[in-house]
Amino acid sequence: MASTTTTSQHILREIGGAENVTNLTYCATRLRFQLRDQGKVDVEKLESDPAVLGVVKQGTTGMQVVMGGGVAEYYNELVKEPGMGDLGEEGASSKSKKEYEGVRGKYSWVDYGFEFLSDTFRPILWALLGASLIITLLVLADTFGWQDFRAPMEEQPDTYVFMHAMWRSVFYFLPIMVGATAARKLGANEWVGAAIPAALLTPEFLALGVAGDTVNVFGLPMVLNDYSGQVFPPLIAAIGLFWVEKGLKKLIPSAVQMVFVPFFSLLIMIPATAFLLGPFGIGVGNGIASLLETVNGFSPFILAIIIPMLYPFLVPLGLHWPLNAIMIQNIATLGYDFIQGPMGAWNFACFGVVTGVMVISIKEHNKSMRQVSLGGMMAGLLGGISEPSLYGVLLRFKKTYLRLLPGCFLGGVVMGFFDVRAYAFVFTSLLTIPAMDPIFGYAIGLAVAFFTSMLLVVFLDYRGKEEKAEALARIAAEREEASRAEDERIDAADTAVATGSPERVVAPGDTFQIGSPLAGRVVPLNEVPDEAFAAGAVGKGIAIDPTGDTVVAPADGSVMVAFPTGHAVGLKLDSGVQLLVHIGIDTVKMEGEGFELLVAKGDRVTAGQPLVRFDRAAIEAAGYSAITPVVVTNHRKLADVVALTATGEVAVGDPVLDATAKVTETV
Template sequence: MASKTASTSQHIITEIGGADNVTSLTHCATRLRFQLHDQSKVDVDSLEKDPAVLGVVKQGTTGLQVVMGGGVAEYYQAIMKEPAMRQVGDGESSAPKKKEYEGVRGKYSWVDYSFEFLSDTFRPILWALLGASLIITLLVLADTFGLQDFRAEEQPPTYQFLHAMWNSVFYFLPIFVGATAARKLGANEWVGAAIPAALLTPQFLALGEAGETITVFGLPLTLNDYSSQVFPPLIAAIGLYWVEKGLKKLIPASVQMVFVPFFSLLIMIPATAFLLGPFGIGVGNGISNLLEAIYNFSPFILAIVIPLLYPFLVPLGLHWPLNAIMIQNIATLGYDFIQGPMGAWNFACFGVVAGVMVISLRERNNQMRQVSLGGLMAGLLGGISEPSLYGVLLRFKKTYFRLLPGCFAGGVVMGFVQPETSAFVFTSVLTIAAFTPMIGYTIGVLVAFVTSFLLVIFLDYRGKDERAEIRAQLAAEREAANREEDERIDAAEDAGTTPAPAPTPEDGAAGTAVATAAAPAKEVKPALRPGAVTEIGAPLAGRAIALSEVPDPAFAGGALGQGIAIEPSGDSVVAPADGSIITVQKTGHAVGLRLDNGIEMLIHIGIDTVQMGGEGFEVHVGKKQRVSAGDVLITFDRDAITAAGYPAVTPVLIANTKKFATVEAHPAEHADLGDKVITVFAKQGE
């Protein structure tokens, strides 16, 4: 039986339009990030019905974010293991591969692409930044307890080594940024990394002190400290893209692999050292100085504006420029003044989901309890707000009216205490010690958290109509569960006092109950009535064989349900009885039905035929569509299946086998459409 992770992953692939609709897939700390051929094929409502999916956000005309929370890596791995996804790489196109330097796609406006460029540049580095921020926190705690001086230039060997463990991420950050920025643009990522790396080598550093001007190639070169810088490698990557694009037009394809990187390095390293690097440092310093001027003019106003902006920036991915400025501040000023006020937004967000969790526990709303608990843990322990944002805040229209007062109240406190930090950290409970003054910062985030938490507790997180609808749904689910339990008890009692009579065949029609015991007092689907015997007709013609003969262990072992397999002689799958379509694969190789008599079926045409990508299959029905006995569901080309090297044998399974006492198969050398191939026996006392 497939795990929940695998089931959810398969569900996601189906609802985004199938693997053929995916051009690339990557993930960050909380989100699966798809690029799609056709965004209109995405069924957002169906995606969000899966409890594991915290939210769905469309980006531009081809992008899609599916928010999964802290376990996103597991879902990413499960999706990439699906056979249909084998042609889709991490960030690579499933279409025939283009050359390595394909550049910026014209589908984006320059504004949209600029923000996407920044977001996708920093996203792959997120894990390293998270890990380094917690090492910093441990060292700051050691400083707080007098074990060492965090800012001291001279450290004991043990602490010097510990400082190297986090400083490696920030010192060599230009190399990481150069690689990811180049990759995003379509340039060679390793050349993108090599350019800033040249400016961090011992040979370059030995040329002189930062700020000193020397002569190289007969030209004046002003030296700069490029460690921890983000704007120079970003600008260098943009320059690299255009250089590579030009070189490709001049150099024959047969020798591009050698000479394109050779001339790229020969051109871009001097260009970065003489021009682009100093310009990038100037851009970063200019933005940083502007914000510092605002901070010096009125830290109170800045501390309120920052947390009020973040709830609108993060959903759009527009917060990364500010994150880059935080790193720039630490590199140039030695401290940052944005992260402290930003903590007010984070903790107000976590206060909202904490309130949602309390209400969900009170209402016994298991789905929202799981969503809010996951968001709260990711936030308080990791400083990651996306699970809370997409799982709760963007799904209920009233939540922002509970969130923004917390942001404001926390921002007011931050304005008074003016917290600063000398290290880039993610604002969580574990990183509180990284801020000075720690007590003032703690009060600020606590005020933000408690304000939003209490507003949710007293005013709820939903509108009146939303609350009424959800409570009615929960009440209906509990009533259904209670009714089912009552029916089970009543049926058991009836079975103990009045044995059900032996079944007597009625009309023998495929898919109808041919015999039933005395019906229970309350309505139950015919096939589920105690003692019922239901015959299922063949949904396709051919030789009917036992499941154990199917060359696939999952089907042969009955893991997906009991039933029969048919080696087809025709080319059509039809509905064996009246019912509705539960699911149908876009590739056409499988269809699920729920018959009106209560039996659920899965018909899987061939083995591993999902890898055919829909070639040779034609689907005639859609999800949730009503069908009648004999309606054609799928037509297929047996010769195409055989030519592709896959067995055409088709398992016909009773998907809800566990609800029945016995599922009996009827092998036959040939079964026509509608011929009896399966008999389902209901349980006697349930």
């Protein structure tokens, strides 16, 4: 199985390299790229790595790469790659301008609206997931008769009051979190965005009266509302804050903006939210909720079928986020929600599909699909996350929706029959079943949805005839290739023994010397004028201030990465060591000027073979340092990487690094 680092390098390579990326963020399961040229992406090669569950293009510049629950690890590796350090989420968040990134289409303002909702709620998901499981524990305690989940706090034991505080902390102060993330997405100050709704949750504001009262403030009537758990008021307030900040920055000199922009922003936006935007936001939320409640009141049975039949089409487009907001709104205003229960039918039909795919993959010895489906199934059943299943399986094969929708429909029928309701916002998984009422009816609905879709896949397959034939042919070819490779290995070993030259085996403690790939003066890595290299985040090694103009292969191996700009080249040496030579600092910005790349990715190279020629004078004329880091990027898989010299002049081929093996492997 490929390592996180190798997979991250593969992704970066197949999307056109760091120079093709303008922005990178990630959500619960997906890497979210913004690209200069979407046409440079090789989707087929990108999906060839088993860790990549799917690729989704968005408009003309967006690209989502679905990685599953471990997406953060791949993100962390990607931002360490040369040229990627200033494109991550932290770098993006520091920009003062509004970023219209993501979905692109004919009506970009609509696309951005849904992206705005998605990126507002995405950072809060961790807190919501954690709180939803605490709720589940309390509901289980209610089920076993240990406490009454809905009883007033003054009637509950102190232990349970404290546990209620643990989950209510997330939902009560949700407007503050939403205010911060929404402002951040728009480009306004996130802490001011948080302070606006926070003002409406303070004891002083609550002391003015109860929801529905009208009080006199500044000589004007103010209608009081309960803003705890609300999402629409802070969303609208964040939009207002963006425009207020934009206007203030035009009027206030930059030298004093840090003091007076937040001052006037708070002075304007808190009253505006309390008098106007807050009540309007609550009205919007109540209006949408009332519309759905009307449909539910007319026929809960019909709504319970509509919801799971809509979700398979809403989630791929990111259009399900408004419904999540309505669920929270329903619980805040009605005390229960009627969307979450039927939504579970869609989720479990989805998980049933991938479970069926896993069963077939095991029978067919289809390793790649077995990994994809197992990851999707576990993320779904235990975490309630549908994206790995959706992007890894459902959107990749023709027949999957024909297996999915019957499960959604029949599960929705059962949910409608039992009129399933949720009394707390939770994510749909096996662990949160007790949060629904009635539990028995909800569990039956999930089982019907799951097994309907799973059995349809098992008996009717998830692929068309051509897709299945192609997959079986590929599996047969892979098995034949593996068998042939094993035969060749055995033959080679027999030949080596017969000739007295046994096959080389790398054992723990074996050390490989790495020669210098260029001539120059050795510089300690921690003195490199680049934080990532200096901290060893990219890899362990040294740097060289070059005196020559050519980078050569220090040993036999193959080219893993050959940047089109020529500023860097990555090798996998026959010893297993992966070596990166990065010519100069920030030289990717030279866009190839002054560099001549002499090899291509996949080329076989021998010791001393020229890889790149460069012009030091051009590098310095462009204002960049020519110091060249030479680092071992897979150092975590080695026992140690040691610099043989910290200073002094070296010629091409002079030993500069020792790499010590950690595991036994045949090379």
